Structures are given as C-alpha cells and as structure tokens.
Amino acid sequence: MADRVDVEQHRADVAELLAPLADRPHEEVALHQDVLGRVVARDVPAPGALPRFRNSQMDGFAVRAEDVAAAAPGVPVTLPVAGEVAAAPGRPAPLEPGTAVRIMTGAPVPAGADAVVPVEDTDHVTFNGAAGGPASTVTVVRGRGAGEYVREPGSDVAAGDVVLRAGTVLAPHHVAAAAACGITRLPLLAPVSVAVVSTGSELVPADREPGPGQVWDANGPALEAAVRAAGARVGLRVSVPDDPEILRVALERAAALCDLVLTTGGVSQGAYEVVKDALPEVTFRSVAMQPGGPQGLGRVGGRPALTFPGNPVSAQVSFVVFLRDVLRAAGGLPPVGRGTAVLDGAVTSPQGRRQLLRGRWAGGAADGAPRRVAVVGGPGSHLVASMAAADVLVDVPAGTTTLDAGAEVSVWPL
Amino acid sequence: MADRVDVEQHRADVAELLAPLADRPHEEVALHQDVLGRVVARDVPAPGALPRFRNSQMDGFAVRAEDVAAAAPGVPVTLPVAGEVAAAPGRPAPLEPGTAVRIMTGAPVPAGADAVVPVEDTDHVTFNGAAGGPASTVTVVRGRGAGEYVREPGSDVAAGDVVLRAGTVLAPHHVAAAAACGITRLPLLAPVSVAVVSTGSELVPADREPGPGQVWDANGPALEAAVRAAGARVGLRVSVPDDPEILRVALERAAALCDLVLTTGGVSQGAYEVVKDALPEVTFRSVAMQPGGPQGLGRVGGRPALTFPGNPVSAQVSFVVFLRDVLRAAGGLPPVGRGTAVLDGAVTSPQGRRQLLRGRWAGGAADGAPRRVAVVGGPGSHLVASMAAADVLVDVPAGTTTLDAGAEVSVWPL
Structure with a gap:
C-alpha cells in the first residue's frame, strides 16, 4: 500500500x-409498482386533456347562462328541471333552452348548457312526487355567467403538457397526478x-x-x-x-x-x-x-x-x-451531505488521522441552532455496539487532537 | 352534512x-428482507458475545507480553516465529513461551499469547526460504503490554446486551450491527x-x-x-x-x-x-x-x-x-410535521376557509433562514397540474385574505 x-x-x-x-x-415501470423514491428519466407528457370532458365543478343545476342572467336575491328565476346527471358513464341528453338539469360534481355538462348554478344559489326546488324524487322546477336566486363552475376539457392539463419533469423524485402526489392523467407507465432511471x-x-x-x-x-x-x-x-x-x-x-x-x-x-x-x-x-x-x-x-x-x-x-x-x-x-438523487452539530462533551483524537466517531443526538436544539451530539463508544473500528446506537458520524479533522464540549463539528447522518 | x-x-x-x-x-422479520425504515418492536439482545473469540486487532505477531517487555528502539528482542495464523476457520496451536506467531487482523489469538505486536513495531524478519515464505525469526523493537491489540470475547458486545432499542427506525448501520451479532430475525411493529x-x-x-x-x-x-x-x-x-x-x-x-x-x-x-x-x-x-x-x-x-x-x-x-x-x-415513525417558509410572491385567499395551496421551493435560503416558496396554480381543487409541480402545501389561515411577498407561512412537505 x-x-x-x-x-x-x-x-x-x-x-x-x-x-x-x-x-x-431508462426503463419503463408500471405506475402500480413500487415507484416511490425513484427518479423520472425524461419529461412525461399528458397523453390527453384533463378534464377529458366538460364537467361540473359543483353540485347544482346546469343551465344556459342567458336563461338565469336576470336572477338575483329578490328577483328569482324559476326553470323547469328536465332531468338529472350524475358522475357516471354515458352522455347526457342536450339541454333544451329555458330548462335546467340537476347535475352532480364531476358529471358531464349537457350540450347546450354553459354554466352551473351551485345548489347554494337556488331555492324552492319543487318535486314531482315525494321529497327526494326528481325535481320538477328550480328557483335560481343568483345568476351565473357563461363558463362558471364548468370545467372545460384541457383546462387543467392539455394533451402534451409536461406532467412530470425529468429528475422528479417520485412522491405520492406525483403518483396521484400521473394516475389522474391516465399515465400507466413511467420512464425512470x-x-x-x-x-x-x-x-x-x-x-x-x-x-x-x-x-x-x-x-x-x-x-x-x-x-x-x-x-x-x-x-x-x-x-x-x-x-x-x-x-x-x-x-x-x-x-x-x-x-x-x-x-x-x-x-x-x-x-x-x-x-x-x-x-x-x-x-x-x-x-x-x-x-x-x-x-x-x-x-x-x-x-x-x-x-x-x-x-x-x-x-x-x-x-x-x-x-x-x-x-x-x-x-x-x-441515480439522480440529491446528496445526503453533511450537517453541523455541537459537541455535548469533550473529545480527544489521535494526531494525523481524521476520525469518524459514532455520535448520537443529545436533546433538541433552539430554532436554527445546530443540534447537540454526544460521541458514543471509542475510536476502535470494531465497536459494533456504538454503531448500533449512533445517529451520525462525527468528523474530527486530522490535525485536531482535542475538542471541547460546545465545539462545532461536521456530522454525516447515518 | x-x-x-x-x-x-x-x-x-x-x-x-x-x-x-x-x-x-409485533412480527418477526428476517434481516435479509426489506427491513429498512421499519420500526423495532422491543429491545433486541445480542444472542452471544462479540467478538465471539479472542482475536487480533492488527496484522503482527502474537506473543507473551513478558517475552517482549524489554524491547525498545535500540534494545530489540528477537523471537523465533513458530507459525502463522490467518483469519480462517480452525483453532491455532497454543503459543510456546519464548516464541512468536505471525497473526492477521481478525485471526484467533493462540492460547498462551496475551499481546499482539503490530508489524510496524517489528524489524528484521528473517525467512526460512524465499522472501514471502514463512518467517523464522522476528525482531521486536517496541514491547507491548498484556492485552494490547488483543480483542477479548465480549469486549464489544456481551451476550444479552441490547443491540437495537425498541423504537429504532432501521437504517443500514443497524442492519450491519445486527448482522455482525448473528441476529437473523428482528421483532418489528x-x-x-x-x-x-x-x-x-x-x-x-x-x-x-x-x-x-x-x-x-x-x-x-x-x-x-x-x-x-x-x-x-x-x-x-x-x-x-x-x-x-x-x-x-x-x-x-x-x-x-x-x-x-x-x-x-x-x-x-x-x-x-x-x-x-x-x-x-x-x-x-x-x-x-x-x-x-x-x-x-x-x-x-x-x-x-x-x-x-x-x-x-x-x-x-x-x-x-x-x-x-x-x-x-x-407505526412508530416520527411525524413529517410542518415547516416554515417565506412567500416568494403575494397570495390572495377567500375569507373563511383555510387554503392549502400547492407550493414549490424557489431558490435556496441563507443558513438557518426559512426557504422561499412560490405558489403554483390556483385554489381550485381539480388542479392536478399544480399538484404535480408542488413540493409543499402552503397553509393560508382561514381568517387571512391577502399575504404579501416575504410573509412567513406554514408549509406541509409533500
């Protein structure tokens, strides 16, 4: 040597x-595999628009905005309710002018409707039969402009928009975004x-x-x-x-x-x-x-x-x-790096060799101040016991033979 | 509702x-399974002593300390070398008084020997045959006391000593300590x-x-x-x-x-x-x-x-x-908790509802100062795009309608 x-x-x-x-x-990995903590290899575009179809942002009534333009507290507008659209498969029938359709959050907005009046802005809903049956009329007490509470296709994500940037370290919210866009496989490092x-x-x-x-x-x-x-x-x-x-x-x-x-x-x-x-x-x-x-x-x-x-x-x-x-x-991950801590007690170290002692966090630290660290075990390289108890390696420079309690030291998190 | x-x-x-x-x-989990990040359910004792047998801390010569007590620079002591012990299976032959045995780091110290003289403290090693063959005599230039460079059984860990405390969140160095002690299964939450x-x-x-x-x-x-x-x-x-x-x-x-x-x-x-x-x-x-x-x-x-x-x-x-x-x-894990950050730009927020906006780290921070965060996307709950780009949730209190750039906010890491 x-x-x-x-x-x-x-x-x-x-x-x-x-x-x-x-x-x-790069490798393609299915989104359902364990992708947490892995790194996106290249920008991932949305395969399609999000929302995929025009849908309601609220529970309420889909209308033509012009039909309720005059509605205000004290000047209500009553419309016949032609039906109901839930968040469910299928295309709703087009809206006839001068009518409303009861609509649920996320449900497709019928063709012909250009606004949703939230349920909170309606009053005096009447029903055909028993309460809880389909509504027959709705009284709107506050008008809504064209586009209000309607999510247009692509208003959140357009097809081709970058959903996940190259270099992203995957966390659950990235999985959520990818899954919402219908992305099933990810290019990972x-x-x-x-x-x-x-x-x-x-x-x-x-x-x-x-x-x-x-x-x-x-x-x-x-x-x-x-x-x-x-x-x-x-x-x-x-x-x-x-x-x-x-x-x-x-x-x-x-x-x-x-x-x-x-x-x-x-x-x-x-x-x-x-x-x-x-x-x-x-x-x-x-x-x-x-x-x-x-x-x-x-x-x-x-x-x-x-x-x-x-x-x-x-x-x-x-x-x-x-x-x-x-x-x-x-692998594209950020470094763990080194931190700074304050010695809880004095340390002696042989001359000429940098020592990496095992250290353990000792109590908390004031806001922004370095944490206190106590050295556990001696410098012997066979001290498995002290390694098991350690939180960090305490870095004592080669030229240093003694460090007092309170001295600032560099530490390597374990 | x-x-x-x-x-x-x-x-x-x-x-x-x-x-x-x-x-x-609790459940018993094999150490070779994926135990990283999991939590130790109860104190784990060492099943036996560590080291398991008396072994050498250095490459050198196993001796009786009294045979080399007089050795010093200028006053060397020469001993016949009776053999060699490597770190390998088997029990070495006992040391005869007045002789030395060449020994490697980690090798069992022969019965009768009570010290190891590191190779650095020897000189004039003679060989029977070609250089590199077994040594026939060794000249010791610095005496070593009884016990020096000899690791006694149990000097690191005694049987029954706690190796891993209940509540430990397992990191690689804990796996190292457990494996060194021959622990093959861990009680985990x-x-x-x-x-x-x-x-x-x-x-x-x-x-x-x-x-x-x-x-x-x-x-x-x-x-x-x-x-x-x-x-x-x-x-x-x-x-x-x-x-x-x-x-x-x-x-x-x-x-x-x-x-x-x-x-x-x-x-x-x-x-x-x-x-x-x-x-x-x-x-x-x-x-x-x-x-x-x-x-x-x-x-x-x-x-x-x-x-x-x-x-x-x-x-x-x-x-x-x-x-x-x-x-x-x-599950026994510490909280992620909330942090503090400084807004990179002004934010408006509706009255009466606490807003959890998506935020992205904006540049670094001076030592000890809170990091800067930029809000991405609006308050709409359907904004998948902004979620994908976010690092944190920015917490705007219910009573607050405007926050200026530079305002301190609470953030939830994502």
Missing part, C-alpha cells in the same frame, strides 16, 4: 471513477446495479453457527441495505473465501452482471495478496482516516471497482464517506 | 379515533393495514380507456403510494360504483381485512346517499378548508373509517393534513 492519501482526495477520486455511471439507461463481494475465509452466512475462527458475514446484508437506501440495487451478493480461483470467478461474474463491483475484506496482510492479485487494476491505498483506512479503487473486468475494509463498522463508514452520495448522484 | 368544524378540530378527532392503532402487534376504497360509478382502472362520463381512478394508486410512504401497507384496494349492495360488500371485506378503512368519493349530492347509507356509523362533516372540505370519520364493521373527497388533489391534501402523521405515529 504505497499510496497514502487524505479523505478528500480519495472522495474526489471515487467520484471521478464513478462519474460515468450517471449516464443511466435504471438504478445503479452493485455487486457486493464479501471476501474472507473466516466468513459464514448469518443462518449458520460459526465454528472456531469463524465470524458472520455482516457486510453482505449491511452493504446491501446501504446500497438500497442510496437508491441503487444489489445485482449480485456473494461471500468468497481467500482463494484466488474462487475469487477470480466471483469477480468475473460481478463485473459481468453489475455496474459497480464493491469488495470487502482482504486488506489484512494474510489475505491481501489474494485480493490484490485478483484485482490487478485496483490501486490500494491507506487513507488517513479511522476507521476505514485501507481503501482501493480501480477496475475489474472493465467495471469500476472499490475495495472496503472487512470490519463491518469500517465498511459502513467507508460507504457513507466515499460511496453514498456518489451512488445517489449517479 | 350538519357538522361544520375547523381543520384542527378534525385533525384532533382523527388522531383520537386512530389512537388505538398505535397498540401494534406490524405495519398498519389500510383498505383503500375508491367509490364512484364514473371510475375506471388506469389500464382501461374511459368512455363518455368516465374518469380514471387516481385515488387507488395515489393513496396506496401515500399509505406506503407513511410506513403502513394497503391490505385491500378496490374501486366500487355507487351501488349500495356492492359498496356494502366491499366495506365489509375492508373492515374484515384491514385496521383502517379509507374511502374516497361519494360526497357529491348524487352519490352521497349511497355512501352515507353504507356508513351509518360515520359522521360526515364540512371542514373549513379548501381543497378537502367534505370529510367523514367514524366506524365500519368495528374498524375506524375515514372518508375523503374523491377529487385526487383533495384526497392527497386530506391524507397529508389529517392522516399522514397519525398513521406514522401508529
């Missing part, structure tokens, strides 16, 4: 390596496909009891979760021993199936040669950070490849610091 | 009606199950071309998306015409299958009686808001029931204002 670089350099190099992933293919390759002869899957010298493969499920939370998907997940031939086959398959190959482990002296030999186009580096120092980046089988350390805490920190926002950007 | 209430009253009534849903059943019943004879499903007088059922897919985004699930989704018998059967099934019954439509005069008759235990109200005024709440088949208006914009606004945070709370 000749290469020694700082965190920002490695971040920039990873971003550059993965920049071509942002040129995503295909998620980046990531291969998660856990290396290490000591690893056993979660459903097996480890024997002596064995540990569970935490990085498989954990990085799969991290990849999915970043809007990408896992195209292959495999755990391989430190065996050159098995590793070679796994990496070949990973590069064939996925856009990005991500390995964990194989950075200790024992396993290092195996992983290094299998990844001749990867540069292995020591990044001046803790945890997560041993990193690698390059290519395998023509695909971009990153190597993370095998410790589960180191691997998660590596993902957050180096990959999360790059992966989100490639 | 005798009842006329304001928005906060209806919000409070809905919250009270649905409060019993917060007493959620069962999501609230919601029945989405769209009513209206005019509705056709999205994959059918509407005939005269017909419209697509947007609320089915849109409310399903909203329910899922709030951490709940849709247990039944059905679209029914304004037919008393079909509606009765659908509601019966909805109440039998789900925790909450949500209907849309049926609030116009035409369909009203049908929906009202099918829901005798629901109180129908006019809430002083636009859109979304016609609301109902009560029970059907012993289950809590809410009725939303049928217009897709009104239904989405109803969900955000009345149901979203209540549903999230029932």
Whole structure:
C-alpha cells in the first residue's frame, strides 16, 4: 500500500471513477409498482386533456347562462328541471333552452348548457312526487355567467403538457397526478446495479453457527441495505473465501452482471495478496482516516471497482464517506451531505488521522441552532455496539487532537 | 352534512379515533428482507458475545507480553516465529513461551499469547526460504503490554446486551450491527393495514380507456403510494360504483381485512346517499378548508373509517393534513410535521376557509433562514397540474385574505 492519501482526495477520486455511471439507461415501470423514491428519466407528457370532458365543478343545476342572467336575491328565476346527471358513464341528453338539469360534481355538462348554478344559489326546488324524487322546477336566486363552475376539457392539463419533469423524485402526489392523467407507465432511471463481494475465509452466512475462527458475514446484508437506501440495487451478493480461483470467478461474474463491483475484506496482510492479485487494476491505498483506512479503487473486468475494509463498522463508514452520495448522484438523487452539530462533551483524537466517531443526538436544539451530539463508544473500528446506537458520524479533522464540549463539528447522518 | 368544524378540530378527532392503532402487534422479520425504515418492536439482545473469540486487532505477531517487555528502539528482542495464523476457520496451536506467531487482523489469538505486536513495531524478519515464505525469526523493537491489540470475547458486545432499542427506525448501520451479532430475525411493529376504497360509478382502472362520463381512478394508486410512504401497507384496494349492495360488500371485506378503512368519493349530492347509507356509523362533516372540505370519520364493521373527497388533489391534501402523521405515529415513525417558509410572491385567499395551496421551493435560503416558496396554480381543487409541480402545501389561515411577498407561512412537505 504505497499510496497514502487524505479523505478528500480519495472522495474526489471515487467520484471521478464513478462519474460515468450517471449516464443511466431508462426503463419503463408500471405506475402500480413500487415507484416511490425513484427518479423520472425524461419529461412525461399528458397523453390527453384533463378534464377529458366538460364537467361540473359543483353540485347544482346546469343551465344556459342567458336563461338565469336576470336572477338575483329578490328577483328569482324559476326553470323547469328536465332531468338529472350524475358522475357516471354515458352522455347526457342536450339541454333544451329555458330548462335546467340537476347535475352532480364531476358529471358531464349537457350540450347546450354553459354554466352551473351551485345548489347554494337556488331555492324552492319543487318535486314531482315525494321529497327526494326528481325535481320538477328550480328557483335560481343568483345568476351565473357563461363558463362558471364548468370545467372545460384541457383546462387543467392539455394533451402534451409536461406532467412530470425529468429528475422528479417520485412522491405520492406525483403518483396521484400521473394516475389522474391516465399515465400507466413511467420512464425512470435504471438504478445503479452493485455487486457486493464479501471476501474472507473466516466468513459464514448469518443462518449458520460459526465454528472456531469463524465470524458472520455482516457486510453482505449491511452493504446491501446501504446500497438500497442510496437508491441503487444489489445485482449480485456473494461471500468468497481467500482463494484466488474462487475469487477470480466471483469477480468475473460481478463485473459481468453489475455496474459497480464493491469488495470487502482482504486488506489484512494474510489475505491481501489474494485480493490484490485478483484485482490487478485496483490501486490500494491507506487513507488517513479511522476507521476505514485501507481503501482501493480501480477496475475489474472493465467495471469500476472499490475495495472496503472487512470490519463491518469500517465498511459502513467507508460507504457513507466515499460511496453514498456518489451512488445517489449517479441515480439522480440529491446528496445526503453533511450537517453541523455541537459537541455535548469533550473529545480527544489521535494526531494525523481524521476520525469518524459514532455520535448520537443529545436533546433538541433552539430554532436554527445546530443540534447537540454526544460521541458514543471509542475510536476502535470494531465497536459494533456504538454503531448500533449512533445517529451520525462525527468528523474530527486530522490535525485536531482535542475538542471541547460546545465545539462545532461536521456530522454525516447515518 | 350538519357538522361544520375547523381543520384542527378534525385533525384532533382523527388522531383520537386512530389512537388505538398505535397498540401494534409485533412480527418477526428476517434481516435479509426489506427491513429498512421499519420500526423495532422491543429491545433486541445480542444472542452471544462479540467478538465471539479472542482475536487480533492488527496484522503482527502474537506473543507473551513478558517475552517482549524489554524491547525498545535500540534494545530489540528477537523471537523465533513458530507459525502463522490467518483469519480462517480452525483453532491455532497454543503459543510456546519464548516464541512468536505471525497473526492477521481478525485471526484467533493462540492460547498462551496475551499481546499482539503490530508489524510496524517489528524489524528484521528473517525467512526460512524465499522472501514471502514463512518467517523464522522476528525482531521486536517496541514491547507491548498484556492485552494490547488483543480483542477479548465480549469486549464489544456481551451476550444479552441490547443491540437495537425498541423504537429504532432501521437504517443500514443497524442492519450491519445486527448482522455482525448473528441476529437473523428482528421483532418489528406490524405495519398498519389500510383498505383503500375508491367509490364512484364514473371510475375506471388506469389500464382501461374511459368512455363518455368516465374518469380514471387516481385515488387507488395515489393513496396506496401515500399509505406506503407513511410506513403502513394497503391490505385491500378496490374501486366500487355507487351501488349500495356492492359498496356494502366491499366495506365489509375492508373492515374484515384491514385496521383502517379509507374511502374516497361519494360526497357529491348524487352519490352521497349511497355512501352515507353504507356508513351509518360515520359522521360526515364540512371542514373549513379548501381543497378537502367534505370529510367523514367514524366506524365500519368495528374498524375506524375515514372518508375523503374523491377529487385526487383533495384526497392527497386530506391524507397529508389529517392522516399522514397519525398513521406514522401508529407505526412508530416520527411525524413529517410542518415547516416554515417565506412567500416568494403575494397570495390572495377567500375569507373563511383555510387554503392549502400547492407550493414549490424557489431558490435556496441563507443558513438557518426559512426557504422561499412560490405558489403554483390556483385554489381550485381539480388542479392536478399544480399538484404535480408542488413540493409543499402552503397553509393560508382561514381568517387571512391577502399575504404579501416575504410573509412567513406554514408549509406541509409533500
């Protein structure tokens, strides 16, 4: 590991390596599938006008505006009621001049009618038979002009209008708008496909009891979760021993199936040669950070490849610091980024290495003020317990050895 | 609709009606399933200690601390190297006093060894054969005390320690911690199950071309998306015409299958009686808001029931204002809540009704200052186009008729 670089350099190099992933293919996805949080690939036009047909905005009476023009409080106009139109399939009969038709919200306005008088502007409705039967006359106490309470076809959306812009991250109200326009399929950015390759002869899957010298493969499920939370998907997940031939086959398959190959482990002296030999186009580096120092980046089988350390805490920190926002950007999602917080207690940190400590929110904050954060656990990279309790990573710069309570720090949300 | 209430009253009534849903059943879910964003139902203890066995924190040499106690720069101690231990299955042979064993990070520390000397603190490693073959002696230039760089079993997590607290909303780092501890199943809160019943004879499903007088059922897919985004699930989704018998059967099934019954439509005069008759235990109200005024709440088949208006914009606004945070709370999730923004332009609003206008973020904000928001579209409840373009709902109080540019408003994130 000749290469020694700082965190920002490695971040920039990873971003550059993965920049071509942002040129995503599009895929058509049915609206009823799980589209929430996915990204619209290109502007989506309305296939037709909305409303599709002239309909009533209110419960009331469809009329010719000129027939009720004179109506006002004290000067009512009474019209015979020729029928009733509900929001239901079918075309209503045309309106005869000098008559009204009872109409429901959303129901088609009959040809010949050009206004709807809301029920609130009528009075003295008489009925043919029992109350509740069809009305026979209606007394209008307030006239309405042509077009009032009538929704014209296309008045909301014209055919071809853009309903969803390229880049929209889909939320329920976008689904509502698309469904209202009769859009059944959406062009979405295909998620980046990531291969998660856990290396290490000591690893056993979660459903097996480890024997002596064995540990569970935490990085498989954990990085799969991290990849999915970043809007990408896992195209292959495999755990391989430190065996050159098995590793070679796994990496070949990973590069064939996925856009990005991500390995964990194989950075200790024992396993290092195996992983290094299998990844001749990867540069292995020591990044001046803790945890997560041993990193690698390059290519395998023509695909971009990153190597993370095998410790589960180191691997998660590596993902957050180096990959999360790059992966989100490639998939069209905004960055999670970093925030600012105020330390709840003093922190000491070794000289020369940037520390990413696990932190937990400590109480609220005044309006607009940074939140307080308490460091949990020590700097050891094996502290799974503190990772489970953490809300953020607290970023202590390389040159800093002590920070007092109240100091402002940069934090990475988990 | 005798009842006329304001928005906060209806919000409070809905919250009270649905409060019993917060007493959620638990369910065991495999860690490899999609657990992200779900809520841990009870404290999850570690099934065993972590680390599971005594292992090395560094690449280096396992020794008896007393054998290297005298080592210092200029005063080296040379030990024969008896072998090598990798991170791999199996138990290493015990360490003979006065010898060293080469050891890799994560590898089991041999019985008899009580310290690891990192490779950086050694020098002049000699080899039996070719370079890269097994080392035969190692020269230690810095002594290490008993316990240094040795991870004791349980030093990170003891068996029975709480790994994940009840109430944790699962993120990737929680999956990492659980997987590292060998936890394969998690006790999670069962999501609230919601029945989405769209009513209206005019509705056709999205994959059918509407005939005269017909419209697509947007609320089915849109409310399903909203329910899922709030951490709940849709247990039944059905679209029914304004037919008393079909509606009765659908509601019966909805109440039998789900925790909450949500209907849309049926609030116009035409369909009203049908929906009202099918829901005798629901109180129908006019809430002083636009859109979304016609609301109902009560029970059907012993289950809590809410009725939303049928217009897709009104239904989405109803969900955000009345149901979203209540549903999230029932499932153990924090509220989305409301934020504050500054109007980008003047807004006029009718007297007497609280307006929920569609708003779009307009540019950034200075640190800590509220963001600027521009109102899109008018107050009409049928404006699907403006809903598609919106980021937030802008909340204009009932008593306010004009707001100047720069005025601070409450906003509901979409």
